[in-house]
Amino acid sequence: MKAAVTVFPGSNCDRDIAVALRRAGAEVTMVWHKEDRLPDGIDLVAVPGGFSYGDYLRCGAIAAQSPIARAVSDHAVRGGYVLGVCNGFQVLTELKLLPGALLRNAGLKYICRTVTLRVESQDNLFARGYALGQRIEIPIAHHDGNYYADGATLDRLEGEGRVAFRYLGNPNGSQRDIAGILSENGRVLGMMPHPERAADPGHGGTDGAAFFDGMVTALAHA
Amino acid sequence: MKARVTVMLKDGVLDPQGEAIRHALGALGFDGVGGVRQGKVIELDLADGTGEAEVRAMCERLLANTVIESYRVELA
Numbered sequence: 001m002k003a004a005v006t007v008f009p010g011s012n013c014d015r016d017i018a019v020a021l022r023r024a025g026a027e028v029t030m031v032w033h034k035e036d037r038l039p040d041g042i043d044l045v046a047v048p049g050g051f052s053y054g055d056y057l058r059c060g061a062i063a064a065q066s067p068i069a070r071a072v073s074d075h076a077v078r079g080g081y082v083l084g085v086c087n088g089f090q091v092l093t094e095l096k097l098l099p100g101a102l103l104r105n106a107g108l109k110y111i112c113r114t115v116t117l118r119v120e121s122q123d124n125l126f127a128r129g130y131a132l133g134q135r136i137e138i139p140i141a142h143h144d145g146n147y148y149a150d151g152a153t154l155d156r157l158e159g160e161g162r163v164a165f166r167y168l169g170n171p172n173g174s175q176r177d178i179a180g181i182l183s184e185n186g187r188v189l190g191m192m193p194h195p196e197r198a199a200d201p202g203h204g205g206t207d208g209a210a211f212f213d214g215m216v217t218a219l220a221h222a
Numbered sequence: 223m224k225a226r227v228t229v230m231l232k233d234g235v236l237d238p239q240g241e242a243i244r245h246a247l248g249a250l251g252f253d254g255v256g257g258v259r260q261g262k263v264i265e266l267d268l269a270d271g272t273g274e275a276e277v278r279a280m281c282e283r284l285l286a287n288t289v290i291e292s293y294r295v296e297l298a
Contacts, residue, residue, distance in 0.1 A: 065283075101287055103236065104238050108238050108239065108242055148289075148290060149289070173236070
């Protein structure tokens with residue numbers, strides 16, 4: 001299974017997510033933001049967390065205009081798999097690959113702590129390492145993670161089973177406790193929590209390891 | 223020519239920063255404020271021949287996220 005990790009100026013979880021993917025068995029290539037194409041035969045593109053372009057204008061807005069972002073968008077439109085974590089989720093909403101937007105946290109504070117998530121969808125290749133309804137402990141670290149979409153969009157996401165993860169104890173004001181959502185074809189996942197930061201005993205938690213194991217194994221057989 | 227673009231969160235989208243400013247004004251004794259909305263102003267120095275239609279295209283593609291924000295363009 002081949003994965004690419006995009007790297008923007010200000011990305012800071014790119015190496016972490018590469019380590020987690022490799023540990024799960026993926027062959028990983030890092031791709032700089034100025035590249036205008038992905039390596040051949042890529043199964044998954046991971047858009048990592050961080051502060052791409054210093055969060056200038058809006059989180060993810062400038063990254064979404066970079067040459068590599070166009071290639072990521074084309075990959076998704078062709079039916080390729082894309083994972084966006086934290087700033088990566090913000091980039092995917094700015095690219096309109098996922099609906100809605102991430103607003104400033106309702107409490108205005110940057111929040112960095114471990115939260116409990118419930119796995120809400122199993123109908124996709126990303127969450128194969130978990131059981132439906134399973135509770136997992138995953139860290140968040142963001143200032144702008146307050147998921148917003150209009151009521152009709154939220155109803156559609158719920159009706160189509162596209163809420164991937166929900167917070168138990170909403171930390172940031174996200175509508176309907178949404179922590180992660182899927183695209184219409186189920187092949188693009190955006191989530192604010194960082195599974196790559198809970199993928200090794202040294203992290204203080206390992207609930208994220210099953211995320212990468214399940215996803216990499218499922219994609220290897222897809 | 224200059225363009226001034228004002229970007230605001232749409233009505234109905236929670237603006238926690240505006241709310242914090244409202245609370246702070248209240249703490250200072252300014253009781254006459256019912257609500258505060260915070261936005262941003264972007265000033266563009268336009269090259270000759272760049273018109274409002276192009277500035278609006280800039281807003282749609284980059285300067286505003288129209289899922290959550292509205293924008294206003296003033297030329298001067």
